[in-house]
Amino acid sequence: MQEQELFAKMSHTILKGEIEEAGELARKAVEMKIDPIVAVNNGYTKGLDEVGRLFRTGEYFLPDLVAAGEAMKHALDVFDPFLKSRKTEKKLMGTVVLGTVEGDFHDIGKGIVGSMLVAAGFEVIDLGVNVSAQKFLNAVKELKPDILGMSALLTTTMPNQKKVIELLEEAQERQNVKVMVGGAAVTNKWAMEISADAYGEDAMAAVTVSEQFAATSVKNQANLTPTINRIRM
Amino acid sequence: MNLKRNIRSIQPKLKMDVLSPDDIAKIHEAALEIMEDVGVRFPSEKALNILEQAGAQIDRSRMIAKIPSTVVMDAIDKAPAHYTLAGRDMSNDLALDGKHCYLSTDGCGIEVYDLETGIKRSSSKKDIEDSALITDYQDCIAFYWGPMVSAQDVPAEVRPLHELEAAFTHTTKHIQPETIITEPIAKYAIEMGAAIVGGIQELRRHPIFSVMQCSTDPLGQDKGSLEASLVSAEAGVPTGFMPMPMSCATAPATLAGNLVITTVDSLSPLVLIQIAHPGAPVFFAAAPTAMDLRTGGYTGGGPEDHLMAIAFNQICAFYNIPLSMGAYATGAKEPDWQAAVDNSFAGLMPVLSHTALLTGVGLLYGSQILSYQQMIMDCEIYDIIKKLAEGIEVNEETLAVDVIKRVGVGGNFLAEKHTRKHMHNIWQPVVFDRTPYDAWEAGGKKGAYSKATAKAKWILANHKPTPLESALQKELKRIIRAAEKELIR
Ligand code: B12
Numbered sequence: 231m232q233e234q235e236l237f238a239k240m241s242h243t244i245l246k247g248e249i250e251e252a253g254e255l256a257r258k259a260v261e262m263k264i265d266p267i268v269a270v271n272n273g274y275t276k277g278l279d280e281v282g283r284l285f286r287t288g289e290y291f292l293p294d295l296v297a298a299g300e301a302m303k304h305a306l307d308v309f310d311p312f313l314k315s316r317k318t319e320k321k322l323m324g325t326v327v328l329g330t331v332e333g334d335f336h337d338i339g340k341g342i343v344g345s346m347l348v349a350a351g352f353e354v355i356d357l358g359v360n361v362s363a364q365k366f367l368n369a370v371k372e373l374k375p376d377i378l379g380m381s382a383l384l385t386t387t388m389p390n391q392k393k394v395i396e397l398l399e400e401a402q403e404r405q406n407v408k409v410m411v412g413g414a415a416v417t418n419k420w421a422m423e424i425s426a427d428a429y430g431e432d433a434m435a436a437v438t439v440s441e442q443f444a445a446t447s448v449k450n451q452a453n454l455t456p457t458i459n460r461i462r463m
Numbered sequence: 464m465n466l467k468r469n470i471r472s473i474q475p476k477l478k479m480d481v482l483s484p485d486d487i488a489k490i491h492e493a494a495l496e497i498m499e500d501v502g503v504r505f506p507s508e509k510a511l512n513i514l515e516q517a518g519a520q521i522d523r524s525r526m527i528a529k530i531p532s533t534v535v536m537d538a539i540d541k542a543p544a545h546y547t548l549a550g551r552d553m554s555n556d557l558a559l560d561g562k563h564c565y566l567s568t569d570g571c572g573i574e575v576y577d578l579e580t581g582i583k584r585s586s587s588k589k590d591i592e593d594s595a596l597i598t599d600y601q602d603c604i605a606f607y608w609g610p611m612v613s614a615q616d617v618p619a620e621v622r623p624l625h626e627l628e629a630a631f632t633h634t635t636k637h638i639q640p641e642t643i644i645t646e647p648i649a650k651y652a653i654e655m656g657a658a659i660v661g662g663i664q665e666l667r668r669h670p671i672f673s674v675m676q677c678s679t680d681p682l683g684q685d686k687g688s689l690e691a692s693l694v695s696a697e698a699g700v701p702t703g704f705m706p707m708p709m710s711c712a713t714a715p716a717t718l719a720g721n722l723v724i725t726t727v728d729s730l731s732p733l734v735l736i737q738i739a740h741p742g743a744p745v746f747f748a749a750a751p752t753a754m755d756l757r758t759g760g761y762t763g764g765g766p767e768d769h770l771m772a773i774a775f776n777q778i779c780a781f782y783n784i785p786l787s788m789g790a791y792a793t794g795a796k797e798p799d800w801q802a803a804v805d806n807s808f809a810g811l812m813p814v815l816s817h818t819a820l821l822t823g824v825g826l827l828y829g830s831q832i833l834s835y836q837q838m839i840m841d842c843e844i845y846d847i848i849k850k851l852a853e854g855i856e857v858n859e860e861t862l863a864v865d866v867i868k869r870v871g872v873g874g875n876f877l878a879e880k881h882t883r884k885h886m887h888n889i890w891q892p893v894v895f896d897r898t899p900y901d902a903w904e905a906g907g908k909k910g911a912y913s914k915a916t917a918k919a920k921w922i923l924a925n926h927k928p929t930p931l932e933s934a935l936q937k938e939l940k941r942i943i944r945a946a947e948k949e950l951i952r
Pocket of ligand 1: 337340342343378379380381386413415430432434436612613643675676677678681706713759760
C-alpha cells in the first residue's frame, strides 16, 4: 500500500468511527516504518477535522463524534510506545485525569467530556465513578496529569469536589495540576467558591478550558513537536 | 384556614396501546434472556446473598447476579397487584386498584424560580414546605414526590430526613421520596413515619410514605438504594425502582431495545425484594428517554418518551404490578410553549395506557428547576387530560333525545334543566385565558402565567394544612438530631 493511500484510509476510519480498523492501520504504519507523528497528522487528523466540520454543520451527531474519538484513541494506543521511546512524550495537548466524585454514579456527561477531550488531542485517564478523594490524589501523584477533571451531578456529592481540592492542597500537589469541575449541579459560582481553576458547563466548554490550560502550560511550551490538530466545534 | 378538597384522580376509559401482545411477549423474553445470560449488577453483599440463595448465579468480583427466568417469574408472582398508599389524613389514601391514576409533583430539583423576584436561585428547605403546601391544596396533586427540590441549606448527611420533615408537616397527602438511598437514612425515615402513625405495625397497615429508587442503567443497581429498599420493604413501606435509560447513551438507539433495558432495570430489583420479603408492596417505575443527539443531554420530552411511556405501561400490566411513570418533566427552561407541548403529551400518554402513578408536575429543564407557576399550569394540563381520558358516556340521559325534541329546530339549550344538570361536566379552565380581546388588553395582557403566579401566591398566603401535632413535630426533630449525631462525622 502507498503511504498516501494509507493516510486516506486512516482518515476514513475516523470519519466512519471504525475503531478496530483504525488500530490495524496504525500497526500497518508501524510495519511500514512511517513516522507516527506524520501518520497522525496526515492521516487520522484529517478525518478528525472532517468529523468536526460535519458535526458543526449538523450532519454528524454525538455518537459519530464519540466513535471518532474512540477510533483515534485506538490508533494512538498503538503508536504510544514508539512515541514514548522517542522521548516525544508531550506529543499531545496534555494529560487529563477524569472522574465522577465519591457517592456519585452519573457517568454519561463525564464520558462525553472524555471522548471530546480525546478527540481534541488530550490523553484522558478515566478513573470511573464513585472516585474517592484519596484515589484522585493518588492519581495526581502517580500520573502527574496536566489537568484534573471532576464531575458531580448531585448537590449531595458536590462537596466532594471541594474535599479533593483540599486534599491536593494538604499534600502540596495543588500547584501541579489545573482543576476543572463540571456536572449538572455545578455552577461557575461553586467552582470559584472551592477555588477550582475552571468550570465547564458542557463538553465543548471542557475542551475550550483545557485548550486554554494547554496553551498557557509551561510544560507544553517547552515541547517543540507539533501538536495534533483538534476538532473545532 | 384549611381549604382542603378531595383528591381528583383519573379513572381513564380511553385506552391506547402501541404494543401487540406478541410485541410484549418478545420484550419480556428478551429481558429474561438478558437477566439470565448477562445478569444485573447488584453491588451489595446483602443483595447478592439473597439472590444466590434463590438460585441466581453470582460473580462476586463483579457483583453481578445472573438470574434464571424461573427465579424471576416465581418472585414476581408474589408481588401484590393492588394495595394502598396512605396519607397522613386517611381521606387522602390512594387505592392502587388498577382503575385509578394519581398525579404527583416532580422531584429533586436543585434550583427555583423565586415566586417573588422571578430570579433563579438555589433551592432550600423552605421551598419544600411551600411546594408541599401547594400540593396539599391542589386537588389534582394526589401525592408529594421527590421532595420537589433539595434542601441545600441543611447538612447533606441528614438532608433526606429534613426534607421528609418539611413534607410531613406541610401536607397530609402521601409522600414518596426519591432520596432515601442509604440503609441508615431509611431506618430513620421509617422511625419518623412510624412515629406519626403510631407505631411500626401501624405503618405497615398505613404506609404514609413509600420509597422510589433509581436504577443504574444499563443493567445495574445502586448499593445504598438496594439496601434502603430492603429495610423499607421489611417494614411494609412500598418501594420501586426507576430506570431512566437514554437511547444512544445508556440504552440501544432503538425503542424496543430501550424497553428491554427499562424492563430489566425496573424488574430485577423487584425480584430481589420479593425473594427477601414475599408479598411486600412494590411498584414499577420508569422514565425512559432518548439522548439529545447533539449535546448528549437528557431531553425530558419528545415523541420517543411518549411512545415508551405507553409501551412500558403495557409491559407492567402484563406483570400485573402498578407502574409509576415519569411524566411531565419538560426539558424547557421556562414555562413556555415547549413546556406546554412536552407536558401535554407526556401527561396524556401514560394516562391513556392506565398508569397508576404519574410523576410529576412543576419542574423545568429536565427536572432541575422548580417553577411554582409551572406547577399550577401542569395541574391544568392534568385537568384537561382527565376530561379527555374519561371519554364520552352514552346512555338515555346523555343522548338527551327528549330535550332535543323539545327544543327542536333552531332553538337553544341555554335555559334547559338538562343543561343546568350537566353543564358542570364541561371543562372549566383555571389559568387558561379566555377573556375577550379588549378586556385582555385593558387588563395588561395577562395570560396563564400571570394567573398561575397569582394563584400560587394566594395558596401560600391562605391555605393552612392540618398541622402535625406539636408533640409529633418535636419527635421528628428528635429523630433528626439522633441521625445527625450518628451520621455527621
Ligand atoms: C440519567 C440520570 C441518572 C442515571 C445516571 C446513569 C448514568 N450511567 O450516568 C441514574 C438513573 C443512574 C441516576 C441516578 C440517580 N439520580 Co440522576 N439523573 C439523571 C439525569 C436525568 C440526566 C443526567 C445526564 O446523564 N445528563 C446528560 C449529560 C450529558 O449531562 P451532564 O451529566 O450534565 O454532563 C454535561 C455537563 O454537565 C458537563 N460535565 C459533566 N461532567 C463534567 C466534568 C467536567 C470536568 C466538566 C468540565 C464538565 C462536565 O459536560 C457534560 C456534557 O455536555 C439528571 C437530570 C438532568 N437533567 O441532568 C438526573 C439527576 C442528576 N439525578 C438526580 C438524582 C436525585 C438521582 C438519584 C439520587 C436518584 C435515586 N433516588 O436513586 C440517583 C443517584 C445515584 C448516584 N449515587 O449517583 C437528581 C439530582 C438532584 C440533586 N438534588 O442533586 C437529578 C437532577 C434529577 C432529578 N431532579 O431527580 N440518575
